[in-house]
Amino acid sequence: MFLFTLTQEFVRQGTATESHAITLLRRAVRRGYDVEAAPDGSVAVNWTYRRFHPHDENRTLTEPRSLTLTPQILIRGLTETTRQDLELIQAAGDRARFETQSGRQVVTLGFHRIPPAASARLNERGFITDDHGRARLTLPALIAMHAQDHRTHTTIPQGWVRPSETGHASAAGLNRPGRRNGLLYSRTSAALCRCGDLSIHADTRDEARRRARDHRLTTTAQFIREALTT
Ligand SMILES: [Zn+2]
Incomplete structure (x- = not known):
């Protein structure tokens, strides 16, 4: 909900x-x-x-x-271990069931099962839900996993740098305005995404942030079109 x-x-x-x-x-x-x-x-x-x-x-x-x-339950604690359990449940499809074993509710996946404590935790934290006996991932869990896969960041512009560090090997015009003691002022910022599909250098950090946001919007739209069905 x-x-x-x-x-x-x-x-x-x-x-x-x-x-x-x-x-x-x-x-x-x-x-x-x-x-x-x-x-x-x-x-x-x-x-x-x-x-x-x-x-x-x-x-x-x-x-x-x-x-x-x-x-209604915000997703928190999406650790690597939690993700592994969620991916197992997702891959099991209809075989992922809620069952009671020795008085405790567990998620079974065919021959495997998620241990009782982990099963309870996934359920209580809103990662999975009991859908007529089937254990399935909640929509917030799917959204959170998607957002985690596409966590972006931008780098701090370097400021004054030696031309060799920016790839401007030429020392020509070093005393022109905007340059100081042979240094160049660099505003460039990189935008990167965890998925590896975004890796660009922009002229300013604002531009890098805009490119990062564009990437998140594009991938979210793709996720909604392809991964979500009612
Ligand atoms: Zn990405």
Whole structure:
């Protein structure tokens, strides 16, 4: 279950089931809205609403609009071990079941099982849910795993550097404005993603941050289109 906040002319809040949330997200992607997944399992949707100004034919009013979906249990503690268990459950598909063994609830995966303490923890922390006896990953868990796979960062611009360090081997014009004692001022910043598909150098850190965000939006849209079905 998610809590949603829809900010239009008025702010509306309410709850959404997983299938309702998936419908909202798929619609947002179809409409080309900015959709970004977060590591706590929430999703932020942003778009611009345009309408004609009622008293001026040539003007269009633009208003920012947003929708946030926040899981009732925020995803925390998505460690490497937790991920391994979640990936086993996901790979097991319909074979992942909740069963009671010696009075304790465990997740069984065909011949394997998730130990009782770990099974209980995954359930209590909102990573998995009991879907008519089947153990399946919750939507917040899938969103959090996706966001973790695409965690981006940008590097701090180096500032004053020797030309050789930036790849500008030539010492020509070292005394021109913008240069000092043979040093060059570098504002360049790299944008990188954990998935390895984003590795670029931008002229400024703002530009690097924009490229990182673009990457997160693109991969989130792809995730919603390809991995989520109601
Ligand atoms: Zn990525």
